Amino acid sequence: MxxxxxxxxxxxxxxxxxxxxxxxxxxxxxxxxxxxxxxxxxxxxxxxxxxxxxxxxxxxxxxxxxxxxxxxxxxxxxxxxxxxxxxxxxxxxxxxxxxxxxxxxxxxxxxxxxxxxxxxxxWNDQGVPGTTEHAHEIASRPGALRLRERLARLDAGQPVVVVGAGLTGVEAVTEIAEARPDLDVALAARAGLGDWLSPKGTRHLRKVFGRLGITVHEHAAVTGVEADRLVTADGTSIPAAVTVWTTGxxxxxxxxxxxxxxxxxxxxxxxxxxxxxxxxxxxxxxxxxxxxxxxxxxxxxxxxxxxxxxxxxxxxxxxxxxxxxxxxxxIRYFNQCISLGRREGLIQYVTADDRAVRAALTGRFAALYKELICKGAAWGVAHPVFLPSRRRHVVRDQDRAASTVTSPA
CATH class of the missing domain: 3.50.50.60 (FAD/NAD(P)-binding domain)
Known part of the structure; x- marks a missing residue:
């Protein structure tokens, strides 16, 4: 059996x-x-x-x-x-x-x-009022396709705000800003931008954000999402025709x-x-x-x-x-691979327990590195037949019992 x-x-x-x-x-x-x-x-x-x-x-x-x-x-x-x-x-x-x-x-x-x-x-709405009604998520393909359709309908100059400054938020906001430079793109971060990176990594991240024209609202904990704006803990109102939620x-x-x-x-x-x-x-x-x-x-x-x-x-x-x-x-970590649009990237090297070290790879080569990692991961999943085979037969319980030798008294 x-x-x-x-x-x-x-x-x-x-x-x-x-x-x-x-x-x-x-x-x-x-x-x-x-x-x-x-x-x-x-x-x-x-x-x-x-x-x-x-x-x-x-x-x-x-x-x-x-x-x-x-x-x-x-x-x-x-x-x-x-x-x-x-x-x-x-x-x-x-x-x-x-x-x-x-x-x-x-x-x-x-x-x-x-x-x-x-x-x-x-996606995790973190219990923030209005998020499920008004925000978009990109943790799933249906969610990404809904956002794709919504972004395509936006006129030039309309505000788009990505909430969450982790890996997903950083990749999303730079991708949107690069693809739609006609939009007013912003990021709302609970803490500082790139504060988990090395100094070199943080400098490069800020440089790319500046080049792409992304507005950053740092130390801005979002406490409410409405159809056309966000509200932060200190009462600040941030205009948002589209809100993208990436907070975990x-x-x-x-x-x-x-x-x-x-x-x-x-x-x-x-x-x-x-x-x-x-x-x-x-x-x-x-x-x-x-x-x-x-x-x-x-x-x-x-x-x-x-x-x-x-x-x-x-x-x-x-x-x-x-x-x-x-x-x-x-299981240990080696680096964090971050795409910053299609032409820029950031490879932050980390300790085994995922803490940033001084070394970081930036720029076009980092973007190519990240792309190679993504392609390699997909190829490995899509081609299981090429995994080296080391097959062994299942040992049944009765086989284990039959192979047990008891020494004579």
């Missing part, structure tokens, strides 16, 4: 985990099912490009996993029962799938022996509704192999997992954390099923 592995979510981490498992285990031993609501792989790190009118290369999951043995299921996850080892899904109409009346899509259960939870995260991410709420041990924000608590500390048949990777990194600090929600976490989980699952050696490589 095949060991059933179900992977939920085909973003960077889920797709990588599924592809790596397919190259570590024999098809006759395991049945790997990858569940995703969309038919395509989404390059989330490029959503700011999609929002500004750029077209991204389509990456159909069916083509990516052709010949791997991974079974694709286009469906939405609606529930998980970790005690019964089942996942409840609702089938989504695919281009070649059956037609269903809206609101009457069939709901059914998938059984698993091992579950990989990689449902990721979405919130995980999918499904995990918090299960018996899994989760944090107060709903992230699944895992050990160094990405295995749930409460349910050993469940692994979590990417933004949905709370894993500790160097310095006993939680790994941040990012592709930089998620990709090695997916490798770790897949290798740990394969090792436990085949009696192999568990992976012991700690």
């Amino acid at each position: 095949q060991h059933r592995i179900v992977v939920l979510g085909a973003g960077y981490t889920g797709a990588i985990a599924a592809g790596r498992l397919a190259r570590r285990l024999y098809r006759e031993d395991v049945a790997i099912t990858l569940v995703n609501a969309e038919p395509d792989f989404v390059e989330r790190v490029r959503m700011h490009q999609l929002a500004t009118g750029q077209d991204l290369e389509p990456r159909p999951l069916a083509e990516m996993f052709a010949g791997t043995g991974v079974a694709l299921k286009q469906a939405k996850v609606t529930g998980i029962d970790v005690d019964r080892r089942t996942v409840t899904v609702t089938d989504v109409n695919g281009p070649d799938g059956p037609e269903h009346e809206p609101g009457h899509e069939p709901e059914h259960e998938l059984e698993y022996d091992t579950l990989v939870y990689a449902l990721g995260s979405g 991410f919130a995980v999918h709420p499904i995990a918090a509704a299960t018996a899994l041990e989760v944090t107060g924000t709903g992230r699944i608590v895992v050990d160094g192999t990405m295995r749930s500390v409460s349910h050993p048949d469940v692994y979590a990777v990417g933004d949905a997992a709370l894993a500790m990194g160097p310095g006993d600090k939680p790994l941040r929600m990012s592709c930089a954390s998620g990709t090695p976490a997916a490798w770790q989980a897949a290798d740990a699952i394969a090792a436990r099923l085949t009696g192999g050696k568990l992976p012991s490589m700690p």
Whole structure:
């Protein structure tokens, strides 16, 4: 009987985990099912490009996993029962799938022996009044496409404000300012601009912002969003025909509704192999997992954390099923890669626990470096068949028992 592995979510981490498992285990031993609501792989790190009118290369999951043995299921996850080892899904109409009346899509259960939870995260409105009604998000492809349509309708001179000065906010605001120099583009930052960077990195960031004509509202905590303006904690009103909200991410709420041990924000608590500390048949990777990194600090929600976490989980699952050696490589950081439009970039080198050091790469070469990183990440996900194969057969419980030798008394 095949060991059933179900992977939920085909973003960077889920797709990588599924592809790596397919190259570590024999098809006759395991049945790997990858569940995703969309038919395509989404390059989330490029959503700011999609929002500004750029077209991204389509990456159909069916083509990516052709010949791997991974079974694709286009469906939405609606529930998980970790005690019964089942996942409840609702089938989504695919281009070649059956037609269903809206609101009457069939709901059914998938059984698993091992579950990989990689449902990721979405935008976080931080509870600020008016955000869900009036702000745009770019944490998803639908959100980026809605923003794309809205920006295309803006007349010259209208104000666009990006709220949040982290990596996503910085990339979004520079992309918008470069693509639409006719707009009045601004950034609202709770703290100082680039205050997490090295002095060299901060200087370059400010230089690019100045060149692109971006207005920066520093130490401006936004407390309200309206249809045509933002309000900050000190009562300042900032005009905004379009508000783009990039103040962090919130995980999918499904995990918090299960018996899994989760944090107060709903992230699944895992050990160094990405295995749930409460349910050993469940692994979590990417933004949905709370894993500790160097310095006993939680790994941040990012592709930089998620990709090695997916490798770790897949290798740990394969090792436990085949009696192999568990992976012991700690996850650490090397740099933060930031695009500043299509012609500028910033590579901030960091310590293992993600603190900036003095060294930073800037300018056109940094932009090319970032582009290479993005292309490499997408290529690695889209070509799991090229991953070096080190397959081993699954060791059954009865095989383990039969191989145990007891010394005579």
